[in-house]
Amino acid sequence: MSWFKNLLPSRIRTSNASKKGVPEGLWFKCLSCSAMLYRAELQRGLLVCPKCSHHHRMAARERLNFLFDDDFEELGTDVVAVDHLKFKDSKKYKDRLSAAQKKTGETEALVVGAGKIHGLPCVVAAMEFSFMGGSMGSAVGERFVKAAEHALMHKTGLISISSSGGARMQEGLMSLFQMAKTSAAIKAMNKAGLPFISVLADPTTGGVAASFAMLGDIIIAEPKAMVGFAGPRVIEQTVREVLPEGFQRSEFLQEHGAIDMIVDRREQKATLARLLAKLTQQPEPAI
């Protein structure tokens, strides 16, 4: 229906296509190998290219849908951002927020659900990269804490799926402090003896990498995900040298001991279930 969409005035058009997301349409060209893929097939394969295994970015809600066995209870939907700085650059923060809400259909960059994975109760907090680059402001931090609190109260595991450029500049220092807040919530999980598994998706950088995302009891990365503290451009400007091949990709991180394992998205649900079961002294789940 793309020709039809072009006829619509722009305010009616819904644009789900972020730069690296998977746009609407019957056919889709793999962003890595350029193979023409039938969209329905790609979606059945969890947006992993069947030809080259490239992992395309996935919306937070789609992740919850494929990870949980059935429906999930969504948490923290009442928590939304506050523009306490009345931040304005070329655009107002408020306008950026409503644009992001319209574009993604989400109210913030973190979607939290409680449900079951292969029968094991747990909480999953997934970041929505299309929502202002998955940036963490006060609402993301608060929703993350709500996720941890739910896990603590129901004595279940917590799983996060990160995809974020880092802290949200538009909330200033308040965003920075979300790093401390979310990390403290993980400490509470540690003390309660409840597992926290962190899944790193492309990209996980800045303030999210430097807080809860790197604090998993087990850290799993998706293949070739970009993960790091500083962005490659900043590093290049600082060291004035060309960065090594594969720098800051999952494989590089694993080689340097930063993460436990790299898991294909198609194996993710089963892997998470098997790990959760072991860390919570449950029998091996039937998968």
Next chain:
Amino acid sequence: MNINFLDFEQPIAELQAKIEELRLVGSDTELNIGEEITKLEEKSRTLTESVFSSLSTWQMTQLARHTLRPHTFDYVEKIFTDFDEQFGDRHISAGAAIVGGTARFDGQPVMVIGHQKGRNTKENLSRNFGMPKPEEYQKALRLMQMAERFSLPIFTFIDTPGAYPGVQAEERNQSEAIARNLLEMSDLRTPIIATVIGEGGSGGALAIGVGDRLLMLQYSIYSVISPEGCASILWKSAEKASDAADALGVSADKIESLGLVDQVVPEPLGGAHRDVDAMAKTLKAVLAKELHECQAISIDTLLKQRYEKLMRYGTASEK
């Protein structure tokens, strides 16, 4: 142009130069120019007061980064006694951008940890401009955990442009090093009092900044991203740094108005570097009061309050 003065202080610098000149003449001749000097000094003071009564956020940023601004070691020398510097993370390096060690505060054994910038290019190169590498955060954590074992309260002094963004820093997992400190500091069983003395640069600052009290010196700044970095991303030009500093609200007074800092410590007229002794004296009194308050309650209560304080950050509303 006197480089010890910032651009907006040049009128003060000119007056000061005139006073110096008169002093030189005065010592050479029999003329009594004392009266003239007193008058000019009074004028200089009034001018400084007026300039400093309405500083912009960007001017405060410049003061926070001033080359003469007192650094961690200046406060260690003037506030603490019996300081023994302790080096190293026990694996990789001694660590020069984060310094620390045991000391005494009014006789009480304590742990002091801070970023250390250099005063000139050579010093700055050896201290990496106060930008710590992962192993330096691990050094800080090692010292903090030692402090916990021996019940030493911890004072941290924040003054960094940010954590070092380099290839090796990434290989050694800068993100995890920062995150680990945030996690551990949230529950370390000893009082932690953090003071931003100059530049509070993002995660690199926060990684030694979680605790029971957060203080900021009047002309220090604290920010989620450097104003230059923010400007180049959102304004597409690093030259808009002063606009970004304003929008981000990096100054101590703005941060206080948002309720993110416990106390702003006033600086001497013209900034901390104009009278380091006076600055240290004021700061010491505040630190003593805060430490006393932290030690007046049980450690369990203190930790509960620390956790609740962290959880309160963020005014994300519930509709």
